[in-house]
Each structure stands twice: as structure tokens, then as C-alpha cells.
Amino acid sequence: MIRLEDVTRRYGDKTAVDSLSLEVAEGEVCVLIGPSGCGKTTTLRMINRLIEPTSGHIFVGDRDILSMPAEELRRGLGYVIQSIGLFPHLDVAANICVVPRLLGWEKQRMAERVDELLALVGLDPAAYRHKYPRQLSGGEAQRVGVARALAADPPVLLMDEPFGAVDPLNRERLQAEFARIQRELKKTVIFVTHDIDEAIRLADKVAIMRDGKLQQFNTPEEVLNHPANKFVHDFVGADRALKRLVRVRVADVMRSPVTVLADADPISLQEAAGRRRFAYVVQPDGRLLGWLDTRSLAEGTRPAAAMTQMDVAEASVRPDDSLRDALSRMLGLGFRSIAVTDKNDVLLGEVTFAAVEDVMTEGDEHVSNQPTEAPE
């Protein structure tokens, strides 16, 4: 979908981007990452021709971008920047409709699109449509920025540190929403960030750059498991094992739990518990109530009376959460396993500490301190 061939950009003596070659397949999220000044923004802006390459070729959907008018190219590439750049004199609806208006859409269609997009990015259309940018919080403004980039349904999104200016809590929320939107829309995305956690969380492919040169271009798993050289190794950080957890969803490793019904008979309880010591207590509709220690059960007590009640929202994770979320919950609660529930508190499974450990250690190997050539 997007292909960079030997792209170089020089500023005087300085080479901001040095014969960079990249290929991003349709529907993939490619995250460009590297230290400040390594040429991420320059690379991104060459793709929409805000900067012209000194040499090399860039193709978007098999067309050399130099062969089409810059304006036409840009209308097909959604663009989100860290400083957002909403138009202060236009309300939210008009901001979102900038590109549709350039394309000459009809009023009705634009109004429908605004509502659809606001809902998509998690803002109530009725409440936000007619607000002005300065009435929005940073997170809201960034959501509008994303909606604006998506307005004319461009196949490609270029995002330059889109969540760089929001606080960490909102940042995680925006990342989660971006991941959800991306699962739904399947855009081809080039995403610039400073934040390795963000990269690992969102990327299908990570491109790590240094001084304008590509160091490694591969899946997050590969980058974590097999850093191409010392720079990548150090850049990814010492907690590679923990980072790996971000890539694995709870749903992928959960196992079925031992459960008992709250009003079950004490005898059948002993059988149900089998060899496992702890069991979850659920209602007939599957909703989680608490847990109990089968060995300390006195004869004749019903599970409902013997169980320890749980604050289910606090003490469980969702199937879409990452293993890192699961681990930090477990550590926070001091448990060796954690329940997985859906949004109605229905118990779906459990994740054990051992399963988390397995993921952390898998594919772990020593990395030589010898820098190796960056692979193509």
C-alpha cells in the first residue's frame, strides 16, 4: 500500500532521512519510532509531500506520489498531528468536514458523517457537534482530530505523535480506542511515536530509526525477541519480558475456571472442586460473586455462606485486556490468578500467574552486544 524506496532527505550537510526503504501492507499499522531528531516526522511528511525527498521514490497504492497533484494526494491521506491544529474559527462539525467540503459533498451527507464519526471516536454527537475547539479538553480535541482525519474515509492515516500531548491516563484510553477503531476500519496507518510501549501496543510492524537510518523493521514480537543490534536492544529497554505481555490478550491464555453455584449443595461442591483448591462462586446466570477455599469448607455450609465476596470490577480483567493488565492486577491484589469476566460480570475464565510467566520467558534469548546490520 505504501512503499518507500531508498528515500533520502538532506538539509544542507545534515541527512535527516538516510536511504530509507519501507513497505507497509494494506490494513497494517506501521509505527515509526526512535530518539528525537531521528527523522520520523520528516519521513511522515514526505509521504504527504509536505516535504519533498532529496532522492528516492515513494509509492502510495502503486502510484508514485510525485505523479499526482499534492492536494489530491493529501485528500486521500488522513493526517493527525500532535498539536492537532483544529481550526479555532470553526465548530467541531465544520472542522470534521474540511476535507468532505473540499471534495464537494452534500450538506446532508456531511451532517450524517459528522455524527457517525463523533460516535466512532466516543463523543456524543449532540453535545459536541457545535462546540468550538477552545471548549474542548486535550483528549476531546485529539478525538476530533482523529475524526477529522477519517472524515472522507481515506485509505491511509498518517499520525505524528497523535497522543503525545495528552496525560498518561487519557493516552491509554485513546490508544485503546484507536486499537478498537483500527480493528473496525482496517486503515493503512503510519504512526509516529516516542513511546515504545505505545509502539508495541499498537503496531503490526515497528520501524526503529536512528539518525535517519532504519535499524529494524519487523513485528513487535520479533523486535522484542530478536533485537537486530545493540541500539535496538537498548532502545527497547531491559523490561522486554514485561513488554511482551502487552502483545498478548487475556483471551489468548485464559483457561476455564472451577466454578460452583452459589446455592449448590455442599456435597456436590466437593466433587466439583476436584483437585483445585480455589473455586469461583457464580450465580446460575454465570455472574461472578466471589471465591472460596474448598478445603476450609465445613460440611453442610452452602457456597454462598462460605465464600469471600469480590468486588468484581476491581478483581477481574476483560478478555481484550493485555496480559500486562492482568499481571498488574494480580500483583496489586496479591493473587496468583485472576478472573476474566465480560461487561456483565459473567465469569469467562481465569488467567494464572504461571501462564503469564510462560509468555514472559518464551522466546527469550541472549543478544550479542555486537551491532549487526539492519535487515531490509
Next chain:
Amino acid sequence: MKERRSIGVATVVVAALAFSWLVSAQGLWQSFLRALFPAQPVVLMPRDTLAAFVLQHLALVGISSALTIAVGIPLGIFVTRRSGREFRGLVVAATDLGQTFPPVAVLALAMPVLGFGFWPTVMALFIYGMFPVVSGAISGIESVPKAVLEAAEGMGMSPWQVLLRVELPLAARVILSGVRTSVAINIGTATVGAAIGTGGLGVPIIGGLAVQNMAYVLEGAIPAALLAVLADAALAQVEAAVTVQEAAAG
């Protein structure tokens, strides 16, 4: 918001009507100035009626300011374009110089070229009022946030679309305050034109100073001051009209 604006517009219209009535009430001025200066045998300059002086003055200011705006704003825009950026320093320096010159000197320089009378004065005022308009246009456009421009360009607006849909709307307020300053300066400076026989409210002022008749001076000065206040109020309404959206956003 809308209501407050229409009240503002109505006030300006009423004030303008009151002003035109006032300057055509020759008798009123006569008795007012006679009461102030009982010793003066003649208190109104006989050369023309006050209404005629005002009309001449309006013509001078109107034409010169229109020219200033028509040239100054595009000039300001031009030097903020990629193609005109290299002229920015030159233009700012030149307009600055135009304002540093005393208006009489500008007149003196314009005279050999354009001769006596109306057009040399228009020319002088045109040059003299240029600085606030050009610098207003430049600073207005340069105050548009870089991120907003990057977004506009990145979304596929052509340079013209960026100018018309983003830069000018966002710069309008600053541009208009430059125009306001320029018009105010022009109304005052236009009185100097009388020195080279232009007419306008400068005639009774300069004539009055020459023959030491303070009544004449006031006949010119009071309407000139009122006119300046009135023009400023009218332009303030225009300014409010173009910035109303932003104000609503605040």
C-alpha cells in the same frame, strides 16, 4: 450576542444621523461659537458651509483610506506568501518610513509630482496610512498558529483555500484593527491637506490659525474629532461582526 451587536449597529447609525444633522445646522454653530467668542465679528468661515467642509473631508479620507486598504492588505498578504517572503523586510521598512515622515513633508514631496489640491493630499494620506494596514495584515496572518496551517495544508487545501478559509478568517480581527488605526490617523492628518488647498475640515483650522480666529479653528476641529470617534465606532462594529464566531467560542 446577536442582539448586542444589532444594538451596537443601531447606535452607530443614530450617531451618524445626529452627526449629519449637527454639521448641517449652520445656525446652531453660529450661536454656539458666538457665545464662546463674543469679540469675533465672524465665527464661521465664509469660504464654504460646514457641511461642505465635512463632505470634502469625507471624500479625502474615504478615497485615501479605500486606496490604502485596497493596496495595503494585499501587500501584507503577499509578503507572507512563500513567493513574497523575501520582500517582507523591505515592505515593512518602507511603510514604516512612510509613517515616520511628517505628513507635511509627504505633501511637499507629492506636490511637484501631483501638483496642488485634492489628489496630492490623497496620495500623501494613502502613503501615510499604509503602515498600520500593512503591519496589521502581516501580524494578523503571522499570528495564525503553525499547527493550524500544517493541518490545513496536510488535509489538501490549495494555497488559495488556506488563505481564504483559514488565514484571513483568523487574521480578520487584527487586520481590521490595523484599518481602524489607519482611518483614525487619516481623519486627523487630512486636516493638513488644507495647507495645499485641498479643502476639508483643515480649511477652517488652518485659516483660523492664520488669522488668529479661534472660532474658525473650533469649527473645523470639533467636527473632525467627532468624525474620528464615529468612524472608529463604525469600524468597531465591523470588527465585532467578523470576530463574532470566535467570541461565541470563548
